[in-house]
Amino acid sequence: MRRISFLLFFPAIMFAQEKNTTPIKQQGKYDTNKFSQMYDLLATPNMFRTASGAPGPAYYQQQADYKIDVELDDKNAKLSGSETITYSNNSPDNLEYLWLQLDQNQAKKNTQTTLAESDKINQVLAVEGFSNKYLKDGLERGFNIESVKDATGNPMSYTINETMMRINLPAPLKAGEKISFSIKWWYNINNYRKDGGRSGYEFFEKDKNRLYVIAQFYPRMAVYNDVEGWQNMQFWGGGEFALPFGNFDVNITVPADHVMEATGELTNRSEVFTPEQVKRYELAQKSYDKPVVIVTQEEAEATEKGFSEKKKTWKFSAKNVRDFGIATSRKFIYDAMAVKLGGKTVMAASVYPKEANPLWGETSTITVAHTLKSYSSHTFDYPYPKAVSVSAEDQGMEYPMICWNFGRPDENGVTSKEIKNGMIGVVIHEVGHNFFPMIVNSDERQWSWMDEGLNSFLEYLAEQELDPNFPSRRGPAKNIVPYMSGDQKFLEPIMSNSETIHQFGNNAYGKPATGLNILREVVMGRELFDYAFKTYANRWKFKHPTPEDFFRTMEDASAVDLDWFFRGWFYSTDFVDIGIKDVKQYYVSETATAELKDTKIRKGRFGFEKGPFVYLIASDNKELKGSDKKALKVDDVKLLSDYVAQTFNAEEKANLKSPKYFYEVEFEKPGGMIMPILVEITYEDGSKEEFKYPAQIWRKNNDTAKKVYATEKAIKSIQIDPKLLTADIDVTNNAWPKVEVKSKFD
Numbered sequence: 001m002r003r004i005s006f007l008l009f010f011p012a013i014m015f016a017q018e019k020n021t022t023p024i025k026q027q028g029k030y031d032t033n034k035f036s037q038m039y040d041l042l043a044t045p046n047m048f049r050t051a052s053g054a055p056g057p058a059y060y061q062q063q064a065d066y067k068i069d070v071e072l073d074d075k076n077a078k079l080s081g082s083e084t085i086t087y088s089n090n091s092p093d094n095l096e097y098l099w100l101q102l103d104q105n106q107a108k109k110n111t112q113t114t115l116a117e118s119d120k121i122n123q124v125l126a127v128e129g130f131s132n133k134y135l136k137d138g139l140e141r142g143f144n145i146e147s148v149k150d151a152t153g154n155p156m157s158y159t160i161n162e163t164m165m166r167i168n169l170p171a172p173l174k175a176g177e178k179i180s181f182s183i184k185w186w187y188n189i190n191n192y193r194k195d196g197g198r199s200g201y202e203f204f205e206k207d208k209n210r211l212y213v214i215a216q217f218y219p220r221m222a223v224y225n226d227v228e229g230w231q232n233m234q235f236w237g238g239g240e241f242a243l244p245f246g247n248f249d250v251n252i253t254v255p256a257d258h259v260m261e262a263t264g265e266l267t268n269r270s271e272v273f274t275p276e277q278v279k280r281y282e283l284a285q286k287s288y289d290k291p292v293v294i295v296t297q298e299e300a301e302a303t304e305k306g307f308s309e310k311k312k313t314w315k316f317s318a319k320n321v322r323d324f325g326i327a328t329s330r331k332f333i334y335d336a337m338a339v340k341l342g343g344k345t346v347m348a349a350s351v352y353p354k355e356a357n358p359l360w361g362e363t364s365t366i367t368v369a370h371t372l373k374s375y376s377s378h379t380f381d382y383p384y385p386k387a388v389s390v391s392a393e394d395q396g397m398e399y400p401m402i403c404w405n406f407g408r409p410d411e412n413g414v415t416s417k418e419i420k421n422g423m424i425g426v427v428i429h430e431v432g433h434n435f436f437p438m439i440v441n442s443d444e445r446q447w448s449w450m451d452e453g454l455n456s457f458l459e460y461l462a463e464q465e466l467d468p469n470f471p472s473r474r475g476p477a478k479n480i481v482p483y484m485s486g487d488q489k490f491l492e493p494i495m496s497n498s499e500t501i502h503q504f505g506n507n508a509y510g511k512p513a514t515g516l517n518i519l520r521e522v523v524m525g526r527e528l529f530d531y532a533f534k535t536y537a538n539r540w541k542f543k544h545p546t547p548e549d550f551f552r553t554m555e556d557a558s559a560v561d562l563d564w565f566f567r568g569w570f571y572s573t574d575f576v577d578i579g580i581k582d583v584k585q586y587y588v589s590e591t592a593t594a595e596l597k598d599t600k601i602r603k604g605r606f607g608f609e610k611g612p613f614v615y616l617i618a619s620d621n622k623e624l625k626g627s628d629k630k631a632l633k634v635d636d637v638k639l640l641s642d643y644v645a646q647t648f649n650a651e652e653k654a655n656l657k658s659p660k661y662f663y664e665v666e667f668e669k670p671g672g673m674i675m676p677i678l679v680e681i682t683y684e685d686g687s688k689e690e691f692k693y694p695a696q697i698w699r700k701n702n703d704t705a706k707k708v709y710a711t712e713k714a715i716k717s718i719q720i721d722p723k724l725l726t727a728d729i730d731v732t733n734n735a736w737p738k739v740e741v742k743s744k745f746d
Contacts, residue, residue: 033699034564034567034568034672034674034698034702035561035563035564035674035696035699036563036567037563038551038563038566038567041567041571042548042551042552043227043546043548046058046226048060048226049226049227049546049548049549050552051552052552052553052556053536053539053548053549053550053551053552053553053554053555053556054539054549054553054556055539055540055543058092059226059543060090060091060092060226061090061225061244061245061543061544062087062088062089062090062091062221062223062224062225062244063087063088063090063244063245063246064085064086064087064088064220064221064243064244064245064246065085065086065087065088065246065247065248066083066084066085066218066246066247066248066249066250066324067083067084067248067249067250068081068082068083068084068218068248068249068250068251068324069081069082069083069250069251069253070217070218070250070251070252070253070326071252071253071254071311072212072214072252072253072254072255072328074210074254074255074258074307076188077188077189077191077201077210078186078187078188078189079186079187079189079214079217080185080186081184081185081186081217081218082182082183082184082185083182083183083218083219084180084181084182085180085181085182085183085219085221086178086179086180087173087178087179087180087181087221088177088178089173089174089175089176089177089178089179090175090176091175091224091225091226092175093175093224094172094173094174094175095169095172095173095224096169096172097166097167097168097169098166098167098169098173098179098221099164099165099166099167099221099222099224099230099232100164100165100166100167100183100219100220100221100222101163101164101165101216101219101220101221101222101235101241101243102142102143102145102160102162102163102164102165102219103163103216103220103235103241104141104142104143104187104216104217105142105143105160105162105163105235106142106162106163106235106236106237107141107142107190107195107196107197108141108142109138109140109141111142111162111163112162112234112236132194138195139188139190139195140188141187141188141190141195142187143185143186143187143219144185144186144187145158145160145165145183145184145185145219146184146185146186147182147183147184148167148181148182148183149181149182149183150180150181151179151180151181151182156168156170156181157170161234162234163234163235164222164232164234165219167181183218183219185218185219187217189201189212189214191203192213192394192395193393193394198215198216198395198397199213199214199215199216199217199325199397199404200212200213201213202392202393202394204331204353204355207304207305207331209304209329209330209331210329211327211329211331211332211353211391211392212326212327212328212329213325213326213327213390213392213395213397213404214325214326214327214328215323215324215325215326215397215399216241217326218324220241220243220323221243221244221246222242222243222244223242223243223244223443223544224244225544227544227546228443228446231443231445231446233445233446235445236499238448238498238499238501238504239444239445239446239448239497239498239499240444240445240448240451240498241323241444241445242443242444242445242446242544243322243323243441244322245320245321245322245441245542246320246321246322247317247318247319247320247321248263248264248316248317248318248321248324249315249316249317250262250263250264250315250316250317250318250324251313251314251315252313252314252315252316252326252328253311253312253313253314254311254312254313254314254328255307255308255309255310255311255312255330256308256310256311256312257303257306257307257308257310257330258312258328258329258330258332259295259300259303259328259329259330259332259334259351260272260314260326260327260328260332261326261327261328261332261334261349261351261388261390261402262314262316262324262325262326262327262402263316263318263321263323263324263325263326263399263400263401263402264316264317264318264319264321264324264401265316265317265318265385265386266314266315266316267315267316267317268313268314268315269281271312272312272314273294273295277294277295280292280293280294281294281336284335284336284337284338284347285336285338285345285347286338287337287338288337288338288339288340289337290337290366291335291336291337291348291350291361291365291366292335292336292337293333293334293335293361294334294335294336295332295333295334296333297333297354297357297361299333300330300331300332300333300353300354301354303330303331304330304331304353306330307330308330314328318400318401320542321384321400321401321438322400322437322438322441323399323400323438324399324400325399325400325401325402325403326402327351327388327390327392327402327404329351329353331353331354332351332352332353333351333352333353333354333356333357333360333361334349334350334351335349335350335361335364335365336348336349336350336365336386337349337365337366337369339369339372339373339382341372341373341376341381341382342376342381344381346372346382346384346385346386346387347385347386347387348365348368348369348372348386348387349365349368349386349387349388349389350364350365350368350388350389350390350391351388351389351390351391352364352390352391353391355408355409356391356408356409357409357413358409358413358415359407359408359409359415359419359420359423360391360408360423363420363423363424363427364389364391364405364423364427365389367389367424367427367428367431367466368387368388368389368427368431370428370462370465370466371387371427371428371431371432371462372387372431374428374458374461374462374465374466375432375434375435375458375462378458378461378530378533378534378537379435379440379458379533379534379537379538379541380435380439380534380537380538380541382434382435383439383541384400384401384434385401386401387401387402387431387434388401388402388403389403389405389427389430389431390402390403390404390405391404391405391407391408392404392405392406393406393407393408394406396426396429396430397430398430398431398433398434398438399438400434400438401434403427403430403431403433404430405423405426405427405430406422406423406426407419407420407422407423407426408423421470421471424463424466424470425459425463425472425473428459428462428463428466429455429456429459432455432458432459432462433451433455435455435458435537436450436451436454436455436458437450437451439541439542440454440536440537440540440541440543440545441540441542441543441544441545442544442545442546443544443546444498445498446497446498447495447497447498447546447547448498448501448504448508449494449495449507449508449509449511449512449570450545450547450550452508452509452512453494453508453509453511453512453513453515453516454512454513454516456474456475456509456510456512456513457475457512457513457516457517459472459474459475459513460472460474460475460476460513460517461475463475473510474509474510474513474514475513475514475517476514476517476724477514477517477518477724477725477726477727478724478727479510479514480506480510480511480514480727481727481728481729483503483506483507483510483511484511484575484576484727484729485575485729485730486503488573490502490503491503491507491573492507492573493570493571493572493573494507494508494511494512494515494569494570494571495547495570495571511569512570514727515565515569515570516529516533518569518675518725518726518727519554519562519565520533521725522675522676522678522692522725522726523560523562523565523676523695524558524560524562528558528559528560529554529558531557531558532553532554532555532556532557532558532560533554535553535556535557536549536550536553536554536557539553547570551566551570564674564695565674565695568672568673568674569673572672572673574671574672574673575671575672575673575727575729576671576673576675576726576727576728576729577669577670577671577673577728577729577730577733578667578668578669578670578671578675578677578720578721578726578728578734579667579668579669579670579720579730579733579734580665580666580667580668580718580720580733580734580735580736581666581667581668581704582665582666583663583664583665583666583718583736584618584619584663584664584666585618585619585661585662585663586616586617586618586619586662586663586664587616587617587619587662588614588616588617588662589616589617601613616662644656657710657712658712659710659711659712660711660712660713660714661709661710661711661712661713661714661715662708662709662710662711663708663709663711663715664706664707664708665679665706665707665708665709665718665736666704666705666706667704667705667706667707667720668703668704668733669698669702669703669704669705670730670733671728671729671730674695674698674702675695675726675728676692676693676694676695676697676726677691677692677693677697677705677707677720678690678691678692678720678721678722678723678725678726679691679692679693679707679718679719679720680718680719680720680722681709681711681715681717681718681719682715682716682717682718682719683711683713683714683715683716684713684714684715684716685713687713691707693705693707717735717736717737717739718735718736719734719735720734720735721734
């Protein structure tokens with residue numbers, strides 16, 4: 001960046017007709033100085049979590065290991081299961097009881113979730129909708145707990161409170177001890193397209209088949225940590241999940257004609273696939289450039305016509321995961337390919353019905369592979385053995401190693417560009433969730449932005465790396481402007497609990513992703529940002545980070561003070577609005593005006609400098625055309641030329657600049673959010689020059705800032721944020737001379 005200085009030529013410079021008398025607004029202790037450090041907002045560092053943002057020497061996390069057996073009753077859409085949980089208390093605390101999540105209970109009749117929602121009469125309803133709402137009794141939903149037993153088979157006392165279950169221990173579980181207990185349960189699986197939900201089944205009317213995406217299907221241990229103790233906040237439907245890591249061995253019994261994928265490695269492949277399909281899978285393990293079809297469309301079409309009365313059991317084993325998901329159907333086509341990451345091979349795979357082709361066969365697994373490569377480059381090499389994309393219409397949900405994604409062609413197999421891009425976007429997003437929060441295991445129940453926002457940011461990078469012209473929804477700063485400029489009554493800070501947010505998509509996904517993009521492109525620069533972001537990911541992979549851990553690490557690893565940014569972007573609803581308030585042109589004069597005649601210039605610690613001076617006089621020309629009369633050359637001013645001749649040798653004179661035009665530009669900040677000032681100057685000859693002033697330019701005056709430009713060419717126009725990188729909500733004040741901005745109507 002070119003820096004302009006008068007000191008090369010002038011002992012002193014007089015600025016005429018302008019004094020900054022604008023007071024800083026006194027609104028409150030931290031409103032006055034938006035550069036205040038965040039000591040008032042962040043938790044105090046301790047031995048568990050350090051001031052640097054890294055895990056401390058006393059950091060711990062609990063472990064929950066599961067052995068689960070489940071069986072799918074396809075005729076009645078019912079799931080039955082039993083599990084043995086081994087829970088390790090790695091905390092320094094003695095635990096009087098244990099808390100488990102029963103998320104299926106969120107859909108029970110008369111749950112607090114339903115009662116807490118406002119209701120109204122819809123004057124027009126589809127007949128089916130009216131019937132479901134007012135005529136039918138509805139499916140009996142929620143977990144039916146048949147038993148809870150200890151390791152010796154004796155019943156254990158438990159209490160169910162909505163979506164949480166407390167196991168009442170006969171004696172405290174001491175620090176360092178383990179406990180094993182078993183639970184038996186069943187529940188009715190919902191048709192998620194009718195009843196809603198993050199999992200369930202999709203029913204195909206033509207062939208009477210179901211496609212199951214099964215999750216939250218077992219009682220799951222809640223998180224106990226150093227921040228909140230038990231994370232036993234109820235599942236209201238918005239805030240997702242907070243879960244400990246553990247090892248899973250899961251046996252899943254389904255009709256014999258089903259094809260399945262799930263979290264973990266399949267340990268009995270030869271028992272559930274045909275010999276030919278096993279050979280195809282082995283071929284896929286060596287195919288790095290394109291997917292290999294393992295279960296063909298012809299095979300799937302033949303299978304979906306019959307409904308086997310026989311059963312088979314699929315066995316999966318997963319290490320160091322926080323959850324488990326299952327997808328099963330007799331309609332599934334299955335393809336896979338190998339991805340090389342950090343010296344190891346990972347499998348990218350997809351399962352989908354014929355209704356998803358040709359789009360899914362051509363696009364899904366390739367997109368999975370791209371996502372793993374992109375995210376790994378920005379964080380850490382993907383550590384799990386596979387990542388699976390499941391076609392489930394109207395879904396977009398993630399679990400370790402597996403996710404459900406929407407987007408299919410029409411009945412004729414035709415896919416619009418919008419459907420294809422939407423499908424690619426959701427595959428990248430949901431596969432990307434393997435990194436955040438499945439590995440960097442933040443608390444989704446409390447802070448949705450820590451997984452959705454960080455993941456949406458990486459999704460944006462992956463989309464642009466796939467195709468620089470990809471129509472990314474979230475990430476570009478200009479896309480968040482409608483939200484940021486909205487009614488403040490319906491805006492909450494990003495740092496709001498998941499259940500209190502009016503505009504969930506913008507708040508938890510869009511604004512955090514945009515903020516990270518602004519940090520990377522405008523505030524920090526890519527090199528510093530990428531190093532810090534990767535440091536955070538590696539510090540907290542397979543651990544439980546908090547927002548403070550993220551904020552502190554980004555500063556710790558970059559040496560960039562970001563408290564002003566996090567305070568404004570994450571803890572407030574301030575918006576960005578920076579404009580050009582005034583532009584003055586000055587010219588060099590040999591004589592001073594009456595106002596400047598007796599002015600003295602402080603030179604150093606001990607006194608004032610005496611003349612001769614070079615005077616810069618403000619032009620009276622409000623249009624600032626830069627006429628020849630005002631554009632004086634250096635040689636036209638005798639005192640300056642004498643100073644140059646007496647001070648510099650010939651070589652030094654050759655390197656001196658010769659500014660002809662002097663401009664003082666005053667910037668204003670009607671918006672509350674601090675942001676660097678990005679300036680593009682266009683000269684009369686058509687050339688352009690860019691300037692970037694850090695956010696600290698506002699540190700002593702929150703309202704205005706000034707910059708002086710000494711140029712050899714006349715300035716034709718000045719533009720703030722020409723590339724729309726800062727989410728400025730009002731661009732009508734961004735240009736000088738003022739440019740009429742067309743409305744959407746225009």
